Amino acid sequence: MSTIESLDLKNLHVIVMQEFQSEDIQELNSDFFRNLSSTIGKLKNEEYDGIEKKAKNQIISTTTNLIELLVNKRLEKISNSIKIPYNILTDEEKFVIDSNDEMNERKDMIISGIINGKSKFLETTSTKHKTKPIAVRFVKEFDEIVGVDLEKYGPFKPEDIATIPNENAQALISNGIALKVRIEE
Structure with a gap:
């Protein structure tokens, strides 16, 4: 199992423990999570039988749990901190906090609109x-609908992909009729 040698669970465990024991966020290499992802991906693609397969699956499970703990703890620290140096965050963490910044900007816009009488x-x-x-x-068959934009959509069969207004999409998602598809640019 050559890939296991490059995945140092002991080192990952130490990093997780240090993150939990310190109030400050620790600095990680900017490619830390990408390297972990690459190693896990390679390991998942390796074929084994018997005890080696069980060992591989256990390593993947343990690594996954450690990574979830680490990411969640770091994001909790970022959320609760007044000012964390942006340069010590990984690119993945920056991606997450950028969405928080956008949410705060939107919230401020709405509050400003309300208190300044900008109903339009x-x-x-x-x-x-x-x-x-x-x-x-x-994921289920569904008849034609008229969207909130007054356009007609459908009918739909399972596995059909469609672009529809957000309000209609959210109703279908909450009723288990459709799933959101994330289209990356």
Whole structure:
């Protein structure tokens, strides 16, 4: 099992323990999570039988648990901290906190719109959100619908993928009829 040698569980465990024992976020190599991902991906693609297969699966399971603990602890520290140096965060953590920053900006815009009597701005924002296109994959058959944008969509069969208004997509998702599809650019 050559890949196991490059995946140092003891080192990963030490990093996780240090993160939990310190109030400060520790600095990791910028490619730390990508390297872990690459190693796990290689390990998952290796074929073994018997005890070696059980050992491989246990290593993957243990590594997965350690990574989840580490990421969750680091994001908790980032959320609870007033100021963490941006340069010590991994690119993946920066990706997550950027969404938090956007959420805070949106919240401030809405509060400003409310307290400054900008009802037209709030109406426009609401309409844009309701009608913004969302890609979904249908898991159940579904008849034609009229979207909140007054356009017709469907009918749909399982595995069909469609782009429909957000408000309609969320209703279908919450009723177990469709799943959100994330389309990466």
